[in-house]
Amino acid sequence: MSHPHPELQKPPALPQNGLRVIGLGGLGEIGRNMTVFEHNGSLLIVDCGVLFPEEHQPGVDVILPDFSSIRDRLDKVVALVLTHGHEDHIGGVPYLLKERPDIPVVGSRLTLALIEAKLKEHRIRPKLVEVKEGDRSKFGPFDCEFLAVNHSIPDGLAVGIRTGAGLVLHTGDFKMDQFPLDKRITDLRGFARLGEEGVDLFLTDSTNAEVPGFTTSEKDLSPAIDQVFRTAPRRIIVSSFASHVHRIQQVLDAAAEHKRKVAFVGRSMVRNMGIAEQLGYLNVPQGLVVPLDQLERLPANKVALVCTGSQGEPMAALSRMAARDHKIRIGKGDTVLMASSVIPGNENAISGVINGLTRWGANVVHKGNAKVHVSGHASAGELVYCYNLVQPKNVMPVHGEWRHLQANADLAISTGIDPARVVIAEDGVVVDLVKGKVKITGKVPAGNIYVDAQTVGGVTESILKDRRTLAEEGVVTVLAIVDADTGKLADPPDFLVRGFVHQENDFDKAIPVIERTLAHAAKEGIGDTLQLEQLLSRDISRWAHKTFRRSPLIIPIVIDA
Numbered sequence: 001m002s003h004p005h006p007e008l009q010k011p012p013a014l015p016q017n018g019l020r021v022i023g024l025g026g027l028g029e030i031g032r033n034m035t036v037f038e039h040n041g042s043l044l045i046v047d048c049g050v051l052f053p054e055e056h057q058p059g060v061d062v063i064l065p066d067f068s069s070i071r072d073r074l075d076k077v078v079a080l081v082l083t084h085g086h087e088d089h090i091g092g093v094p095y096l097l098k099e100r101p102d103i104p105v106v107g108s109r110l111t112l113a114l115i116e117a118k119l120k121e122h123r124i125r126p127k128l129v130e131v132k133e134g135d136r137s138k139f140g141p142f143d144c145e146f147l148a149v150n151h152s153i154p155d156g157l158a159v160g161i162r163t164g165a166g167l168v169l170h171t172g173d174f175k176m177d178q179f180p181l182d183k184r185i186t187d188l189r190g191f192a193r194l195g196e197e198g199v200d201l202f203l204t205d206s207t208n209a210e211v212p213g214f215t216t217s218e219k220d221l222s223p224a225i226d227q228v229f230r231t232a233p234r235r236i237i238v239s240s241f242a243s244h245v246h247r248i249q250q251v252l253d254a255a256a257e258h259k260r261k262v263a264f265v266g267r268s269m270v271r272n273m274g275i276a277e278q279l280g281y282l283n284v285p286q287g288l289v290v291p292l293d294q295l296e297r298l299p300a301n302k303v304a305l306v307c308t309g310s311q312g313e314p315m316a317a318l319s320r321m322a323a324r325d326h327k328i329r330i331g332k333g334d335t336v337l338m339a340s341s342v343i344p345g346n347e348n349a350i351s352g353v354i355n356g357l358t359r360w361g362a363n364v365v366h367k368g369n370a371k372v373h374v375s376g377h378a379s380a381g382e383l384v385y386c387y388n389l390v391q392p393k394n395v396m397p398v399h400g401e402w403r404h405l406q407a408n409a410d411l412a413i414s415t416g417i418d419p420a421r422v423v424i425a426e427d428g429v430v431v432d433l434v435k436g437k438v439k440i441t442g443k444v445p446a447g448n449i450y451v452d453a454q455t456v457g458g459v460t461e462s463i464l465k466d467r468r469t470l471a472e473e474g475v476v477t478v479l480a481i482v483d484a485d486t487g488k489l490a491d492p493p494d495f496l497v498r499g500f501v502h503q504e505n506d507f508d509k510a511i512p513v514i515e516r517t518l519a520h521a522a523k524e525g526i527g528d529t530l531q532l533e534q535l536l537s538r539d540i541s542r543w544a545h546k547t548f549r550r551s552p553l554i555i556p557i558v559i560d561a
């Protein structure tokens with residue numbers, strides 16, 4: 001198996017009729033999925049998602065893929081294909097379209113409705129191209145065929161891409177639920193048909209590659225959901241992803257059966273369910289769903305609320321209820337049903353929400369104590385099934401951290417695929433398909449692009465490092481008035497300390513360090529205040545570390561006397 005090497009360089013030019021594949025996101029991480037295909041001078045992009053920040057990335061709203069390697073060729077992009085409407089596949093689209101608004105955005109009806117609503121908030125009117133399973137459409141040299149896949153949002157598509165370099169099959173996110181609510185199963189017949197034709201490169205969802213066996217069917221959740229609706233003494237509050245139409249359909253069905261009225265809570269939930277109902281993906285029995293204020297007038301045992309916040313997101317409805325920062329007051333006898341997965345990294349936040357809700361007296365039913373969630377991704381058994389069905393010539397696992405990509409690669413190899421034709425590539429690694437064989441040929445920039453409120457890319461790794469230092473070590477500002485001619489302190493320096501434990505005169509001992517640095521600088525002829533500040537920062541930091549065994553952020557301010 002070929003492994004990318006850290007010394008990978010800028011790739012050589014792609015040979016005529018070759019196909020270049022670069023994952024700008026989603027390879028080596030769960031989120032911000034984006035794959036760029038290049039063939040004979042044209043580019044096709046599949047998905048453009050966001051990644052949600054972790055605790056070591058304070059103040060970051062979302063993380064985007066790095067567009068820098070294609071920025072000067074955006075005019076060569078023939079289409080942006082969206083496999084489905086999850087944030088980790090569409091969340092970055094507004095930012096890409098800000099750079100070139102008329103890129104044709106291709107997707108299924110529900111996916112396009114969701115992205116259109118999102119783009120409206122960014123005041124972008126996209127050029128939309130609706131496709132459905134079974135369709136075949138050409139975008140530049142890319143002849144695309146769309147196949148139905150089953151996932152935790154309706155209307156997902158896999159995409160077959162025919163080019164002069166061969167046939168690629170990209171599954172997007174998928175699983176093989178044989179009894180989905182909408183009866184729209186993954187098109188295994190289509191997968192097999194493409195396999196017969198000869199799939200030269202198979203890109204498959206690695207998220208659950210480590211999970212043995214087969215992912216359980218959505219319909220197997222019905223008993224647990226029904227149990228909640230049968231036994232809850234007072235209100236039921238259900239939290240779920242605002243895109244999980246089928247899970248919410250199950251909740252609506254249970255509510256109808258047990259004669260409870262339902263209200264949707266939270267902007268994205270209200271918006272998405274409105275879209276899903278309008279387009280016929282969500283079946284809402286007459287009179288079942290009512291506005292929240294109307295629901296509040298009904299007896300507690302006659303109501304259910306459906307809200308967001310299943311991942312402990314601080315601003316979402318459920319987290320705010322847990323923190324008593326929401327007009328819905330959780331009380332004794334309320335039942336909270338958290339009908340969703342735990343995205344890695346969110347464990348602490350979710351646990352905090354469960355604790356908060358429990359403290360107010362709620363009975364919280366979650367993945368850990370009831371069967372209220374199944375994954376949206378294919379497990380190892382399904383992946384092996386697909387490899388045997390498709391029998392691809394080359395394989396490139398996508399969507400996952402390294403361990404997931406590796407597990408998926410191992411599954412491919414276990415079905416007899418030549419290990420030399422299975423590539424594990426991280427973000428930015430260039431994979432070329434030339435004359436039917438894949439090869440890693442280089443690397444392009446694929447860093448984290450941080451969105452922080454109104455700024456995109458303004459927050460850098462070094463700013464994040466400062467934020468972490470501020471949070472963990474505190475800050476010491478040193479105000480030094482310096483005589484430029486002599487390099488001597490005109491007055492004793494002032495120390496302003498925040499978030500750092502110290503005694504009254506601790507910093508007096510830093511004065512000789514400052515004097516020495518200034519004297520040394522004067523001897524070298526350094527009088528520029530910015531340079532002096534840099535030298536002082538370095539030397540005071542060293543002194544602080546030696547003295548306190550801590551590393552507060554040191555901010556020297558040098559003023560000319």
Ligand SMILES: [Zn+2]
Pocket residue numbers: 084086089151152173376
């Ligand atoms: Zn998904």
Ligand SMILES: [Zn+2]
Pocket residue numbers: 033086088089173399
């Ligand atoms: Zn995904």
